[in-house]
Amino acid sequence: MSILKTCNVKYTYDGKKPVLKNISAEFEAGKIYAILGTSGCGKTTLLSLLGGLDSPSEGRVLFREEDILKGGLAGHRKHNVAFVFQSYNLIDYMTAVENVALTAKLAPLPVLERLGLTKEEARRNVLKLSGGQQQRVAIARALASDAGVILADEPTGNLDEDTAAEIMDILRECAHERKKCVIVVTHSIDLAQQADVIFRLKKGELVL
Amino acid sequence: MHVLKRTLLYVSRKWHQSLILFLVLLVVSTSVLTGFAILHASHTAAANLRRQLGGTFRLETDTDNPAHRKNLVSTDQYSATYYAGDVLDNDDIDEVMKTSGISEYSASIEAVANLKSGDGAYYDLVENGHGSHTSFPHMAAIGAWSSLEQCPYFANHLLEVTQGELITDDGTGQAVVSRELAMLNRVEIGDKLTLEINREVVGFEVPAKRQQCTFEIVGIFDIRGEQQINQYTLSRQLLQNRVFVDARTMLPFLRGCTEELGMPVGYDEITFSVDDPAEMDSILQSLQENEAINWECFKITVDNAGYQGAESALKSMDGGIRGMIFAIAAVGGGALVLLLGIWAKSRIHETGILLALGRSKGEILVQRLAESALIALLALGASWVCSGMAANEVGNRLLAQVNRQSGEETKKDSQYSGMPFSAADFDLTPVFSAPKVEELDVELSGDMFASVCAAELLIVLLCAGTAGISVMKTKPKAILTEYE
Ligand SMILES: Nc1ncnc2c1ncn2[C@@H]1O[C@H](COP(=O)(O)OP(=O)(O)OP(=O)(O)O)[C@@H](O)[C@H]1O
Ligand SMILES: [Mg+2]
Numbered sequence: 001m002s003i004l005k006t007c008n009v010k011y012t013y014d015g016k017k018p019v020l021k022n023i024s025a026e027f028e029a030g031k032i033y034a035i036l037g038t039s040g041c042g043k044t045t046l047l048s049l050l051g052g053l054d055s056p057s058e059g060r061v062l063f064r065e066e067d068i069l070k071g072g073l074a075g076h077r078k079h080n081v082a083f084v085f086q087s088y089n090l091i092d093y094m095t096a097v098e099n100v101a102l103t104a105k106l107a108p109l110p111v112l113e114r115l116g117l118t119k120e121e122a123r124r125n126v127l128k129l130s131g132g133q134q135q136r137v138a139i140a141r142a143l144a145s146d147a148g149v150i151l152a153d154e155p156t157g158n159l160d161e162d163t164a165a166e167i168m169d170i171l172r173e174c175a176h177e178r179k180k181c182v183i184v185v186t187h188s189i190d191l192a193q194q195a196d197v198i199f200r201l202k203k204g205e206l207v208l
Numbered sequence: 209m210h211v212l213k214r215t216l217l218y219v220s221r222k223w224h225q226s227l228i229l230f231l232v233l234l235v236v237s238t239s240v241l242t243g244f245a246i247l248h249a250s251h252t253a254a255a256n257l258r259r260q261l262g263g264t265f266r267l268e269t270d271t272d273n274p275a276h277r278k279n280l281v282s283t284d285q286y287s288a289t290y291y292a293g294d295v296l297d298n299d300d301i302d303e304v305m306k307t308s309g310i311s312e313y314s315a316s317i318e319a320v321a322n323l324k325s326g327d328g329a330y331y332d333l334v335e336n337g338h339g340s341h342t343s344f345p346h347m348a349a350i351g352a353w354s355s356l357e358q359c360p361y362f363a364n365h366l367l368e369v370t371q372g373e374l375i376t377d378d379g380t381g382q383a384v385v386s387r388e389l390a391m392l393n394r395v396e397i398g399d400k401l402t403l404e405i406n407r408e409v410v411g412f413e414v415p416a417k418r419q420q421c422t423f424e425i426v427g428i429f430d431i432r433g434e435q436q437i438n439q440y441t442l443s444r445q446l447l448q449n450r451v452f453v454d455a456r457t458m459l460p461f462l463r464g465c466t467e468e469l470g471m472p473v474g475y476d477e478i479t480f481s482v483d484d485p486a487e488m489d490s491i492l493q494s495l496q497e498n499e500a501i502n503w504e505c506f507k508i509t510v511d512n513a514g515y516q517g518a519e520s521a522l523k524s525m526d527g528g529i530r531g532m533i534f535a536i537a538a539v540g541g542g543a544l545v546l547l548l549g550i551w552a553k554s555r556i557h558e559t560g561i562l563l564a565l566g567r568s569k570g571e572i573l574v575q576r577l578a579e580s581a582l583i584a585l586l587a588l589g590a591s592w593v594c595s596g597m598a599a600n601e602v603g604n605r606l607l608a609q610v611n612r613q614s615g616e617e618t619k620k621d622s623q624y625s626g627m628p629f630s631a632a633d634f635d636l637t638p639v640f641s642a643p644k645v646e647e648l649d650v651e652l653s654g655d656m657f658a659s660v661c662a663a664e665l666l667i668v669l670l671c672a673g674t675a676g677i678s679v680m681k682t683k684p685k686a687i688l689t690e691y692e
Contacts, residue, residue: 048684048685051564053563053564053683053684053685054683054684054685073684074563074566074567074568075566076566077563077564077565077566077684078565078567079566082565083564083565089557089560089561089564090561091558091561091562092558093217093218093221093222094217094221098209098217101209102209102214102562102565103565103566104209125221141565145565
């Protein structure tokens, strides 16, 4: 059974030219998905619709078979999904632990330690961590929120190859061992290869 | 994470911003509080100053009113009239003093009389030192006063009672003489002094049984100022020969002397001082409702000039302080809007993150408000202490100023400049002494603080709320596109 589903989703910014045309897709828990596509093709737009940052111009987004508009988009963001951004988007006046605690339903420190941060690093202000460490904090924040779906928008875009691979491993582990539904947007085919399912976004349509 | 914890984290971690906001709020609230304290104190100062400057009015017989004049002589070439209306006497004083708000009065009559001691012997008078020339060797000038405290000779310290006491309001049958006169006639405190008024003195017949009135000497004065004396100075013009008696006893005596003439003797004028010159109008109004006083024959003249001058000065100071408070509040408010606005802009990213994490806009706004409110409360607490100190400082200065100002007023009133003076042209306008303000309370009342706190919190919350409207406008998606 799918955890997240789109039905005939259309999206347009200007009311004329649609960015997303007719997207119908299903995402299951325990799997990691990659969405590939050229720059400007609408990957981030799709992710924002899945995460309830915006609502589609037409069509519906369902979480566990229920329209996400029903419980409210903020509620959807709070309980059902968690974002991991390319630029981490951590709150700069907080430590790693505090950033994770923002959403945490689980204790932050063990989650951070499992993702490879030391106790000392976990208590440091996030701006004093490396990019890879910051992204781990962002992923920890997503994991600790205990949401069923993790939406990652080019999570390794700012990282070197080795670190990118590590992050990808972590995300895969999230899907396979923690039974999350992980959706990763990327334009790296190499990274996409590590996903269980690869979608391609072309001309506003999603194809396998 | 609870919104209040986020508030504390923000305020403590972004301490530069918090400090700036704290300082702005501290300066604004300290100035506003101090301003209000000064305002409050200036009202106290005004009240004190008012009492110091005092206000007086005179009750006089309306001798010009033709309705009360009668013909004395009337021939073809020549006519003379005299005032035949009611005169001011002791009963009128008592009636006026019943009016609330009137503190003191001063009534006086000048007269001449022969001086006699208790055993009936005439007094010798002190001579002018340039050869006496008087055909009245026992006749002295008599100053009859309700109270010598208001007599300018004593109020201005030209004369000073150095033995015994002054004549005060309740005294009857009392006299005060000079040391020289007392020594020359070997009299002392407790001795009797008789005033005699007969044809020799006034030029008309006075019934024998009404010619004398006896007083007891209660005080002896020394002369402090220097008199202008030359060969033309009459003995009775010398202050050494001047006798002061109480007016309450003197008036009926003079009346008795002139009764046969049908020309009543009264006080020409009585001066009353009021507790608070600001109340002058209402005091006079209630006074004029007193029907026991014959208002057809008497008129009132008000002297409130000192008070009115000071009042307008204080009013303009008042306006200045109000303007200052308003300006500070306006500038502070502007700075607040600017600061909070700029900071809110710089926090769009943070807002986006919180929104993406599923925080509601309301909760984010609450955090903003809580942050500002927390800092505002700290600033207000500190300003309580600061303005307390500032207000004390200001209070001392105001006190000094008030006393200086009223000191100048008193000096202006004083006629005696140290130059030799002549008793003949001495102005006998009564002088009412003013109490000195010992203490000026510039204090911050709890009420005042509470209302400033409420106003400031309201303004801060309003500013933070306005600035936080950007939160409401932020679309959570913006964070994905704008900050990637
Ligand atoms: N706020 C916006 N208003 C109008 N047009 C927008 C807005 N955001 C994105 N677009 C347009 O929508 C299209 C899809 O944008 P989107 O950000 O989803 O692309 P993307 O696939 O994520 O690209 P990239 O790989 O470069 O991040 C683009 O043509 C972009 O110009
Ligand atoms: Mg994108």
